[in-house]
Amino acid sequence: MPEFRLYNTLTRTVEPFLPSHGKTVRMYTCGPTVYNPAHVGNFRTFLFEDLLRRVLALRGFDVMQVMNLTDVDDKIIKRASEKGVTIGEVTAPVIEQFHADRKYLRIEDAEIYPRATEHIPEMITLVERLVSRKLAYQAEDKSVYFAIDKFNGYGKLSRLDTREIKSGARVIQDDYSKENAQDFALWKAAKPEDEASGAAWDSPWGRGRPGWHLECSAMAMKYLGETLDIHCGGIDLVFPHHEDEIAQSEGASGKPFARLWCHGEFLLTDGSKMAKRVGNVSTVADLKEQGLSAAAFRHFVFSTHYRKQLNLSGEALEAAQEGSRRIGEFAERLSGARGGTADLSKIAEEAETQGIGELSDDLNAPAALGVFHTFIRRANAELDKNGSDKAALRRARETFERLNGVFDLIPEKEVPDAELALLVGSRLADRRAARSAGDFARADAIRAELLGMGVAIEDGPSGTRWKKVD
Ligand code: AMP
Numbered sequence: 001m002p003e004f005r006l007y008n009t010l011t012r013t014v015e016p017f018l019p020s021h022g023k024t025v026r027m028y029t030c031g032p033t034v035y036n037p038a039h040v041g042n043f044r045t046f047l048f049e050d051l052l053r054r055v056l057a058l059r060g061f062d063v064m065q066v067m068n069l070t071d072v073d074d075k076i077i078k079r080a081s082e083k084g085v086t087i088g089e090v091t092a093p094v095i096e097q098f099h100a101d102r103k104y105l106r107i108e109d110a111e112i113y114p115r116a117t118e119h120i121p122e123m124i125t126l127v128e129r130l131v132s133r134k135l136a137y138q139a140e141d142k143s144v145y146f147a148i149d150k151f152n153g154y155g156k157l158s159r160l161d162t163r164e165i166k167s168g169a170r171v172i173q174d175d176y177s178k179e180n181a182q183d184f185a186l187w188k189a190a191k192p193e194d195e196a197s198g199a200a201w202d203s204p205w206g207r208g209r210p211g212w213h214l215e216c217s218a219m220a221m222k223y224l225g226e227t228l229d230i231h232c233g234g235i236d237l238v239f240p241h242h243e244d245e246i247a248q249s250e251g252a253s254g255k256p257f258a259r260l261w262c263h264g265e266f267l268l269t270d271g272s273k274m275a276k277r278v279g280n281v282s283t284v285a286d287l288k289e290q291g292l293s294a295a296a297f298r299h300f301v302f303s304t305h306y307r308k309q310l311n312l313s314g315e316a317l318e319a320a321q322e323g324s325r326r327i328g329e330f331a332e333r334l335s336g337a338r339g340g341t342a343d344l345s346k347i348a349e350e351a352e353t354q355g356i357g358e359l360s361d362d363l364n365a366p367a368a369l370g371v372f373h374t375f376i377r378r379a380n381a382e383l384d385k386n387g388s389d390k391a392a393l394r395r396a397r398e399t400f401e402r403l404n405g406v407f408d409l410i411p412e413k414e415v416p417d418a419e420l421a422l423l424v425g426s427r428l429a430d431r432r433a434a435r436s437a438g439d440f441a442r443a444d445a446i447r448a449e450l451l452g453m454g455v456a457i458e459d460g461p462s463g464t465r466w467k468k469v470d
């Protein structure tokens with residue numbers, strides 16, 4: 001097998017990669033801020049991390065992946081205050097939705113999903129280490145800040161000119177309590193709305209809550225040690241989030257925080273970044289409503305290299321839907337075939353070598369996907385010959401499993417919910433008509449028919465409700 005290579009944002013080069021300890025890759029992936037359902041832009045990043053995870057597994061590594069859930073932050077507190085509830089009440093349903101959407105998109109489970117609110121003691125300890133090393137100070141406003149000019153390597157990841165950072169060109173200098181306008185908060189003194197929404201904890205510096213950057217440093221080091229193998233996230237996290245994670249973690253431990261930094265590019269809509277702020281977001285619910293399968297969305301995402309921007313367009317989604325349909329058809333043909341030809345075996349072997357080669361070269365998924373489709377086209381032509389070589393057929397199945405094991409592109413058989421809803425709606429209208437005409441036998445027959453499709457109905461005061469059952 002060719003060596004596995006990955007682009008490292010820290011060195012700006014593609015580097016050979018091996019974990020530092022044996023076979024296990026210790027990988028930290030910044031997770032969602034859980035105040036709104038994640039949008040498909042967020043999921044582009046989580047899909048690139050899923051791809052990385054699966055390629056590492058294909059290469060024979062064990063993966064130890066941690067993805068945090070940011071369940072305390074300004075936006076969550078604001079939402080809780082508006083509704084008069086606690087932050088936990090805001091985040092619980094969003095976390096549930098996140099996992100449901102993630103599973104729908106076939107994003108494999110990380111090993112651990114730590115929540116910020118459950119790691120406050122670890123964060124406080126980290127701040128104490130930084131204070132004792134004189135890298136952090138408590139300001140007049142009672143918050144604790146990281147002193148960026150006390151840390152030598154500040155700016156090494158983003159390569160922003162530190163003079164520029166310090167001049168405050170990128171941030172409004174409205175906070176005079178800090179020693180330097182660019183110092184960032186490690187621990188934020190509690191405000192009344194923090195207390196009211198359950199977002200304040202005791203600390204040596206008084207009541208308060210952690211800063212966002214601190215959460216990731218504390219949780220990453222707790223579960224993965226002081227030097228991780230790979231740290232991932234979307235490209236917008238390079239500065240300030242990851243720069244600040246490096247400052248805090250290396251400032252406390254004196255060791256390199258992550259050996260390799262890996263960032264995925266944006267998903268765009270009409271040329272601008274998909275973002276909640278901009279309001280141009282689509283969610284997994286929207287994909288389902290459009291009848292777009294999870295396989296099609298994966299195909300769409302993997303058709304572009306993770307370090308290139310990707311535009312969400314109807315045309316590209318349609319092409320992806322068609323691509324995944326062909327893959328699904330081929331999977332069925334392959335499982336029903338009786339035998340192959342000697343050439344089928346050769347074609348399979350070539351495709352596997354090439355496909356793994358592309359995936360090992362900085363996750364070149366679009367090229368590997370091209371290899372996969374070429375394999376399918378050529379294998380289809382071989383299967384047309386009705387050969388009887390069982391070993392060749394087995395070889396083709398193996399190749400298909402290995403490549404599809406990374407992409408996971410067979411469309412689901414189930415009718416998507418949007419289609420099902422339409423169908424159920426029309427049957428329920430028929431049933432209403434039958435009932436008002438006094439034809440109860442027909443109404444019962446429709447109920448039975450729906451149950452046969454896996455849909456149970458229940459009549460209630462506000463009409464008939466339905467749900468899926470096994
Ligand atoms: P957030 O929930 O905002 O903390 O973001 C979760 C992840 O999604 C981070 O890794 C972000 O970098 C990433 N992200 C946010 N917007 C986009 C986008 N439009 N395209 C790709 N990734 C994004």
Ligand code: ZN
Nearest residue numbers: 030031216241
């Ligand atoms: Zn993070």
